[in-house]
Amino acid sequence: MHERAREDVQNTVLTPNEARDRIGEGDVEGGDVLLVREGMIPLSATPSSPQQAQQGSLEPMDVSGDAKSDDKAIDFKPSRDMEFFRQKETDGIDLDPPESMVNAAELGMQKKEELELNDCGTGEGEKSAEMIMGGEIEMDRMRKIASYLVRHGDEYPHGTPPSQLSDEQIQDGCGIVQYMLWGGGTDEAFNWALRKANEVAEAEGDQPPYSDEDMKGANHKRRWSFDIDLKADVSDLNEGTKVTWGPSNATRYARVEEVHTSGSVTSRSGADEETTMEASEDNPVIELQHYEETDDGWELTETYTVHRPGNLEVIDSLP
Numbered sequence: 001m002h003e004r005a006r007e008d009v010q011n012t013v014l015t016p017n018e019a020r021d022r023i024g025e026g027d028v029e030g031g032d033v034l035l036v037r038e039g040m041i042p043l044s045a046t047p048s049s050p051q052q053a054q055q056g057s058l059e060p061m062d063v064s065g066d067a068k069s070d071d072k073a074i075d076f077k078p079s080r081d082m083e084f085f086r087q088k089e090t091d092g093i094d095l096d097p098p099e100s101m102v103n104a105a106e107l108g109m110q111k112k113e114e115l116e117l118n119d120c121g122t123g124e125g126e127k128s129a130e131m132i133m134g135g136e137i138e139m140d141r142m143r144k145i146a147s148y149l150v151r152h153g154d155e156y157p158h159g160t161p162p163s164q165l166s167d168e169q170i171q172d173g174c175g176i177v178q179y180m181l182w183g184g185g186t187d188e189a190f191n192w193a194l195r196k197a198n199e200v201a202e203a204e205g206d207q208p209p210y211s212d213e214d215m216k217g218a219n220h221k222r223r224w225s226f227d228i229d230l231k232a233d234v235s236d237l238n239e240g241t242k243v244t245w246g247p248s249n250a251t252r253y254a255r256v257e258e259v260h261t262s263g264s265v266t267s268r269s270g271a272d273e274e275t276t277m278e279a280s281e282d283n284p285v286i287e288l289q290h291y292e293e294t295d296d297g298w299e300l301t302e303t304y305t306v307h308r309p310g311n312l313e314v315i316d317s318l319p
Contacts, residue, residue, distance in 0.1 A: 108180030120174030125181030146197035254288035
């Protein structure tokens with residue numbers, strides 16, 4: 001399964017079949033339920049209450065939600081799972097988002113309706129926006145928000161606050177309005193989301209997924225901050241040029257398939273989400289074919305995505 005689709009399954013964003021559909025694969029039996037971590041078990045098989053977790057086991061379930069006929073019960077360790085429920089209820093993590101994040105979500109909801117962008121996204125962005133605007137983000141949603149802002153950062157024109165975006169920019173595909181729905185668009189929102197995702201991970205017994213180097217701002221000069229000296233110039237991008245982008249914990253690699261200077265260009269064949277951008281001489285679109293690391297080295301995939309040149313860094317060779 002393609003890396004980004006696999007991440008969304010692991011982060012309980014997509015069902016296995018939804019992920020398979022995005023990479024052009026057919027459905028599998030039992031693949032229409034969300035899975036959760038701890039062995040990627042069905043969400044329906046997790047304890048519904050602290051009392052159920054205290055008992056230490058559940059009725060055996062398969063991924064379709066039906067009871068199994070064998071004796072392979074899902075074993076929950078009371079000491080661990082009771083602590084999980086206590087953390088969910090009383091860990092005290094402040095998930096009240098900053099004003100910049102609330103403003104972005106509100107503007108995203110407004111512009112999605114105003115500019116008739118209702119076909120964009122799967123509805124998950126609206127769920128995140130509602131939680132952000134309500135000031136009560138659930139812990140599992142907090143991890144999804146951080147993951148989304150990291151993985152889709154190259155679809156937003158960083159350095160421009162949401163309130164300063166023109167309607168023409170927001171209408172340039174779905175990436176910008178979706179990023180706003182997830183609260184993105186400012187360094188403050190990005191850094192807050194990553195810090196809170198780390199706090200949630202620690203509370204749930206996991207390693208914090210983000211480091212200080214993944215934060216953006218004056219004290220975090222790095223590749224994904226889009227510093228001017230690291231931006232790719234369109235004159236450096238030709239068919240076959242190797243490029244990289246993304247944060248340190250999710251760096252991506254690709255080759256330039258084509259530089260478009262006119263028309264609409266859409267991601268295709270296995271892209272995580274379909275994105276369309278308008279290309280012009282002054283604002284070209286770079287179509288990339290992704291690499292994937294395998295046991296035999298780097299191989300080109302059937303995933304093609306679209307980007308602006310300023311979000312890419314030219315590299316001589318793959319790591």
